[in-house]
Amino acid sequence: MKRIGINVGGTFTDVVMVDDQTGQIWSTKVPMTPKDRVVGTIEGFRKILELSGTQSADVSFLGHGTTMATNMVVEGTGAKTALVTTRGFCDVLELRRVSRHDRADLYDLLFDNPRPLVERRWRLEVNERLRYDGRVEVPLDQSDLEALADEIRESDIEAVAVCLLHAHVNPQHEREVAEALRRLLPDRFICASHEVNPEAMEYERASSTVINAMLGPMCGRYIGRLIDALAQLGFAGKFLFMQSNGGLASPAMVGDKPIVLLESGPAGGVSTAIRNCEKSELRNAILGDMGGTTFDVSLIRDFRPELRNKSLLHTYTVRSPSIDIDSVGAGGGSIVWIDAGADPGPACYGRGGTRPTVTDCNLVLGYIDPDSFLGGEFRLDAKAAWRVVEDVIAKPLGVSGPEAAQVVRSVANALMAQAIRIMTVERGYDPREFSYICYGGAGPVHAVDLAHEMGIRRVVIPPLPGLFSAFGMTVADQQYDYQRPLESDLAAIDDATLHQALDELTAQGMEELERHGVDARGA
Numbered sequence: 001m002k003r004i005g006i007n008v009g010g011t012f013t014d015v016v017m018v019d020d021q022t023g024q025i026w027s028t029k030v031p032m033t034p035k036d037r038v039v040g041t042i043e044g045f046r047k048i049l050e051l052s053g054t055q056s057a058d059v060s061f062l063g064h065g066t067t068m069a070t071n072m073v074v075e076g077t078g079a080k081t082a083l084v085t086t087r088g089f090c091d092v093l094e095l096r097r098v099s100r101h102d103r104a105d106l107y108d109l110l111f112d113n114p115r116p117l118v119e120r121r122w123r124l125e126v127n128e129r130l131r132y133d134g135r136v137e138v139p140l141d142q143s144d145l146e147a148l149a150d151e152i153r154e155s156d157i158e159a160v161a162v163c164l165l166h167a168h169v170n171p172q173h174e175r176e177v178a179e180a181l182r183r184l185l186p187d188r189f190i191c192a193s194h195e196v197n198p199e200a201m202e203y204e205r206a207s208s209t210v211i212n213a214m215l216g217p218m219c220g221r222y223i224g225r226l227i228d229a230l231a232q233l234g235f236a237g238k239f240l241f242m243q244s245n246g247g248l249a250s251p252a253m254v255g256d257k258p259i260v261l262l263e264s265g266p267a268g269g270v271s272t273a274i275r276n277c278e279k280s281e282l283r284n285a286i287l288g289d290m291g292g293t294t295f296d297v298s299l300i301r302d303f304r305p306e307l308r309n310k311s312l313l314h315t316y317t318v319r320s321p322s323i324d325i326d327s328v329g330a331g332g333g334s335i336v337w338i339d340a341g342a343d344p345g346p347a348c349y350g351r352g353g354t355r356p357t358v359t360d361c362n363l364v365l366g367y368i369d370p371d372s373f374l375g376g377e378f379r380l381d382a383k384a385a386w387r388v389v390e391d392v393i394a395k396p397l398g399v400s401g402p403e404a405a406q407v408v409r410s411v412a413n414a415l416m417a418q419a420i421r422i423m424t425v426e427r428g429y430d431p432r433e434f435s436y437i438c439y440g441g442a443g444p445v446h447a448v449d450l451a452h453e454m455g456i457r458r459v460v461i462p463p464l465p466g467l468f469s470a471f472g473m474t475v476a477d478q479q480y481d482y483q484r485p486l487e488s489d490l491a492a493i494d495d496a497t498l499h500q501a502l503d504e505l506t507a508q509g510m511e512e513l514e515r516h517g518v519d520a521r522g523a
Contacts, residue, residue: 063473078214247479
């Protein structure tokens with residue numbers, strides 16, 4: 001049995017193949033292709049087959065992680081989306097959470113409020129109203145739906161999010177609206193809040209549902225094209241996607257609910273780290289994943305990752321089960337405020353980059369060997385790195401090239417150390433009681449400096465650190481998360497009610513696993 005893990009990062013597409021019979025591992029990296037991610041993914045698949053001398057028909061499993069969902073939200077490149085909501089509640093996305101500041105820095109006087117996820121023109125209302133307990137106060141006016149569908153049909157709207165008041169308690173009206181729109185608009189992506197995030201609090205539920213809708217069309221096209229391209233190459237094995245929760249899921253499930261992809265790539269690294277911690281008996285570990293665009297920090301305590309159900313992404317609220325990962329813009333392709341990413345990337349990549357990055361500075365300082373980068377497959381242009389560091393940083397500061405490069409490296413280290421402090425010290429954990437596992441293409445280059453800064457005594461550099469997340473795609477388990485709201489006074493909830501809800505959720509999970517060939521009941 002041969003398994004492949006592919007992780008599309010911010011700069012490279014990482015690929016790992018594992019032969020379960022012999023234990024042999026092959027790995028490679030190819031440039032990420034921002035204009036069409038399928039191209040880079042298929043190129044990575046072809047290359048790993050060539051390196052290993054394997055036929056695609058002999059690959060039984062492919063696990064895939066991607067940063068595309070996060071990039072779409074941050075860059076504002078998701079599908080143009082309409083929101084259908086209860087009459088009188090179209091501005092909930094703009095009002096946000098008035099009682100709580102949901103922005104990254106409470107004291108930032110220059111804070112620029114991000115644009116609403118849906119422009120007001122496309123926040124559409126229907127006549128209906130449920131009470132807080134789910135009882136119908138105003139019946140749904142079905143005639144509204146025909147008019148809404150006609151309006152959307154004549155527009156460039158690609159996706160529709162349906163979020164009605166108190167639908168998490170009683171989804172009947174919302175279900176009727178979604179079913180009608182799917183019938184009337186079969187070529188649009190439609191999703192409803194009771195399918196995406198059936199929890200109380202109107203803004204959070206609306207924001208999560210709209211983000212899911214924005215991601216739907218592009219993620220759906222990517223999944224479909226990738227499946228077709230793999231089939232053309234003869235791949236007929238099981239194909240699963242890495243979710244934010246660290247588990248794998250079917251393409252169909254991910255296509256309907258692409259919000260689960262928002263931490264897809266980084267979650268793969270955490271999945272690998274958990275298994276390494278179990279084998280090495282490292283009970284507590286800080287994980288530092290330094291790739292081309294970001295530095296991602298997470299924790300393992302008692303061999304388990306920290307989890308969360310809500311996060312802020314570019315100040316937008318997202319509610320979806322996820323491994324608790326914090327990111328800062330301090331990847332190898334980042335410099336102060338500029339993010340070089342994959343295209344054109346650092347100057348030393350020789351692709352037209354003209355701004356000095358952390359990678360360029362590490363090359364100038366001798367931390368990176370230009371001749372052995374990526375095993376010698378990707379030779380770096382040392383002269384270009386020296387040139388941009390001296391022209392852009394050293395000369396304006398009146399210092400030498402190495403001194404300028406050290407300034408940038410020190411700033412990057414300070415940003416990453418602060419991210420670790422936020423994840424540990426500010427939560428009441430002493431980082432000196434943790435091991436530090438560093439990975440990502442640039443992780444080991446900064447590991448010792450960060451450990452010294454935080455007083456960490458043990459640094460673990462795993463094999464293939466630059467492909468750590470891709471390896472996670474090959475070892476993670478399938479996992480499906482389900483939610484069920486239970487609105488009641490705490491004193492009124494009895495054991496029977498709780499167990500009934502849990503049993504129903506368990507049955508859902510078992511059914512989903514068995515649908516994908518997992519004998520969950522016999523496990």
